[in-house]
Amino acid sequence: MTSLRDDLRVAIEGARDAALAAGDLRLPEGVTLPPVAIERPARPEHGDYASNAAMQLAPLVRDAPMRIAETLRHHMPPAAGVAEVSVAAPGFVNLHLDPAWVASQVAAIREAGTAFGQVRVAKPKRINVEFVSANPTGPLTVGNARGAFVGDLLCRVLEGVGHEVTREYYFNDFGTQVHNLGRSVLARRDGEPVPEDGYQGDYVADLAAAVPDEVWAAATAADADAGWVLGRWASEQVRAGIEASLARLGAHFDVWKGESSLHDEGWVARAVEQLRAAGQMYEDEGATWFRSTAYGDDKDRVVFRSNAQPTYFASDIGYLAEKFSRGFDELVYLWGADHHGTVARLHNAAEAMGHDRDAVQVILIAWVRFVRGGVVDSMSKRTGEFVSLDDLLAEIGADAARWFFGSRAVSTGIDFDIELAKQQSAENPVYYVQYAHARCASIQRIAAERGLAPDAGEAGTLLQHPAEQALIRRLLALPEVVGDAAERRETHELTAYCLEVARLFSQFYRDCRVLPEGPDEVPMSQARLALTDATRQVLSNALGLLGISAPESM
């Protein structure tokens, strides 16, 4: 399906092109036309959609915006649903929808069902989305969890517009952190103090108590490094725990990628060879460098240290090669904002390996700060002082948590107060939306008991009440909200949309009685039942994209 807004944009473009063809608008040679912009006006008297095309054209065709707007209006082709085209100062072209057409769309929404809102992009892509990717050295914190909520929501939206999405989790399975975790487990097991750079949390003690005999035997063998043996075992335990936590909030990953495999399978070596062949690698001071400055970085980057050990960036390069080899059109990375300094080198490496640098997209997620009693509380996995994702889910539930993180722009920092979150969870707007959905379902249940079925057949003439019209017009916007979210890679507008629909439904419910109080009200009742069903469908679809449940009753 296409969105109504896109259809109207095409109509305005048609008007412009017709005016040019007819000579009513004259464009100087060599001038390129800007794309037509269309938007939803803030005030209802300005119509349902508006375009500033006339004002944009004014300097190009050297004419007054108001006259151009009139010309566009004159050449406006017939467009489904448009009842009136008006012109307003200083040159807006305002489109007013036909109320009968609007009302008739109730049937279209119900017919589309779960597919309503899923605008297909012109060219669906294969997209790899890597998110969370917290190293398995401890349970996920609320900070890590933000990436999980944001990433999972983004994937749902991308799938909603037709992309094929692979959800990927990348983790360090052989580095210093794993070794430190192993040494921490060893210390706990031996009843000794945890090393300075080890992990202090209680979960380490639990791990130490759960080490299987054969792992312990391997760790304590004559020439074994106990830190590594225990670290590998412990990190896999932790990783499995992370997977379970993520599953609890409804986030499932298609691929779990350990960093070591990138080296073991030769991806890093091959990628480095490729860069060397491209002339973008060099040796200096015993280390091997990538010439990132050739692509605009402010310094070159070490790939192999002077001790021949690969850097984290070496793995990143190998991973780029490995991901592209799987045929993805686009690689999306969701990183914490503190990694912003490493974004440029990733793009540069991709370009140097012959890929489109724009095929690599990094979304930086702003910090989550922890606040307790109004003061910022430093929280770290290493010291064991943190609120875990599991704590959060236990306290406020997955739906409220998804709403909390889903309703904020990714660039917005969050001060997270678990006590405040608990207190506010009772007031979380998500319940208002779910309540509206449950109420729709409830009305439909009662109607069914009375033998009344929804019927949108006469909706076009019956659903003319302002509350009905306002509700339907908003329902019709779901496709553009989803499309915008997918295109902008910013999804919080969905929560705002849910709230609007829920509010408009409440107003409709107040002003328009759905169930009949007499036989003569049955046709109207059936039309309103159809609208109730369409509303339920839209809320269900939107909540589904958010990964939030849509209860039949509460």
Added chain:
RNA sequence: GCGCCGGUAGCUCAGUGGAUAGAGCGUCGGCCUCCGGAGCCGAAGGUCGCAGGUUCGAAUCCUGUCCGGCGCGCCA
């Protein structure tokens, strides 16, 4: 010092060049004979950090500046 992200109502936040800047929570005042009151209606509350600039039009773009956060490693 350089770079990235923020600064909008009491609080938490939307607002990606449009018309009179919005929502939730909080505050104050109304509304239950009625399909679910987890609701509805109304009110108060703003120099969009500050100063210039571009534009027919700026919270939005540009420049400068102040404040907050985060980066700037042969750490991960």
